[in-house]
Amino acid sequence: MANNTRTVSSLDEVNVVLQEMGINTIAGADQVEFRLHEQTSLQNAMNLKAKVRPGRRGFKLLNPELLECKFKAMLKVQESFETMLETCMAECDLQMLPLEVQIAHLNQLLLSTDAQIAHVGPPREERNRGVQQNIYPNPPFPEDPSFGLAHGNLRVPYQPAFATNEEMDAAIYRDKRAQRAFWRTNLRLLEIKKSVLEKKKIELERSLRAEFRQVIQEQSDLGVGYANFTI
Known part of the structure; x- marks a missing residue:
C-alpha cells in the first residue's frame, strides 16, 4: 500500500483527490488513504457516512471513530x-x-x-x-x-x-x-x-x-x- 494520506472534510474532496491522482478504477484503491478532518461539518459527515462501510477493498479511512462521533x-x-x-x-x-x-x-x-x-x-x-x-x-x-x-x-x-x-x-x-x-x-x-x-x-x-x-x-x-x- 502506498503511504499517501490525504485529509478531507467532505465526499466532494475525496472525489477531487481521486481526480487529481487519476484514480478511476478499483485497482487504484491502494494508492491513497484518507483521514477525516476534525472540523468536518455534520452534514458533510452524514454524506460521507453513506459511502463508508466495513470491507477489505476500498479507500481506507484512518479515523472511523471520528466519523462515528460526527454521525452520532x-x-x-x-x-x-x-x-x-x-x-x-x-x-x-x-x-x-x-x-x-x-x-x-x-x-x-x-x-x-x-x-x-x-x-x-x-x-x-x-x-x-x-x-x-x-x-x-x-x-x-x-x-x-x-x-x-x-x-x-x-x-x-x-x-x-x-x-x-x-x-x-x-x-x-x-x-x-x-x-x-x-x-x-x-x-x-x-x-x-x-x-x-x-x-x-x-x-x-x-x-x-x-x-x-x-x-x-x-x-x-x-x-x-x-x-x-x-x-
Whole structure:
C-alpha cells in the first residue's frame, strides 16, 4: 500500500483527490488513504457516512471513530432541534388559543341587541344626578378658585336627574354604545396581539430552521469526540 494520506472534510474532496491522482478504477484503491478532518461539518459527515462501510477493498479511512462521533452528533443535534421546534410551536399555540377564544367571545358580544346588554351604572331614574359641577377657567377665575362654598356660605347644590323619558332613554343608549366601544377596543387589541404572535411563530420557525441548517453545514467541533447530549 502506498503511504499517501490525504485529509478531507467532505465526499466532494475525496472525489477531487481521486481526480487529481487519476484514480478511476478499483485497482487504484491502494494508492491513497484518507483521514477525516476534525472540523468536518455534520452534514458533510452524514454524506460521507453513506459511502463508508466495513470491507477489505476500498479507500481506507484512518479515523472511523471520528466519523462515528460526527454521525452520532448529527442524530442528537437533529433530535434536539426537532424537540425544541415542536416545543416552541406548542408554546406559541398555547398563547394563541386563549386569544382565539376571547376574540370569538367578543365578536359574539358585539352581535348583542341593546336589550341583551346588561345594565351598568346608576338606575335610569337617577341619571345625571350628583353634586353640581362647574368650569373655572383662568381667567376670569383665579388659578385656585374657591369652589366649595357659594355666596352666603351655602353648600354646593346637587345636580337634578334627567327629567324626561327622552333624556333618560338617551343616557341608557349611551351606556350601550359605551359598552360596544369597549368591546370593540378590546377586540382590536386582541386581534393585533394575535397577528403579532402569528408572525412571531412564523419568524421563530424560520429563524430556528435557518440556524439549524447553519449549525450542521459549518465546520465545528461538534462530534469531534464523545459528548453528553442531554441538557
